[in-house]
Amino acid sequence: MFTIPRSKRCHLFDSTDLLHLDFPCAFDAVETYVEDSHFSHRLVRCTDCSQLYLKEFYETIDWADGDDPQRVTLMPVVNAEAGKRLHDAFPNGLGAVVPRLVFDSPKGGPRTAGWVGMESRIDVTARETVRQLNAES
Numbered sequence: 438m439f440t441i442p443r444s445k446r447c448h449l450f451d452s453t454d455l456l457h458l459d460f461p462c463a464f465d466a467v468e469t470y471v472e473d474s475h476f477s478h479r480l481v482r483c484t485d486c487s488q489l490y491l492k493e494f495y496e497t498i499d500w501a502d503g504d505d506p507q508r509v510t511l512m513p514v515v516n517a518e519a520g521k522r523l524h525d526a527f528p529n530g531l532g533a534v535v536p537r538l539v540f541d542s543p544k545g546g547p548r549t550a551g552w553v554g555m556e557s558r559i560d561v562t563a564r565e566t567v568r569q570l571n572a573e574s
């Protein structure tokens with residue numbers, strides 16, 4: 438099972454006010470794995486507790502209105518190597534990997550923010566994938 442050492446437990450794991458998270462203040466960029474204007478993978482560090490995350494930015498281009506849907510996904514990782522492995526395994530998007538923190542800005546719709554897969558009823562295969570990716574070599 439995917440677990441994070443208690444000493445490394447980030448306040449974001451239990452936050453009930455994720456919608457108002459101030460991204461520039463909440464994270465320091467550690468490393469950029471891939472970046473273009475509509476997709477990026479970065480290793481970031483929580484400025485509060487130093488928890489590392491693989492951060493994915495994804496923007497869907499629909500060529501209308503300029504109000505393109507955007508999604509930011511954050512995956513907690515135990516170290517930089519685990520972040521790189523996760524990026525290498527899912528270079529085109531973290532998709533169903535759990536647990537993940539998702540900030541969704543759908544076109545014209547309300548923004549949402551929340552954890553996927555923190556509860557027990559999550560996809561076992563995805564959870565096992567994350568466990569292996571986070572394993573210390």
Ligand SMILES: [Zn+2]
Pocket residue numbers: 446447448449483484485486487488
């Ligand atoms: Zn934190």
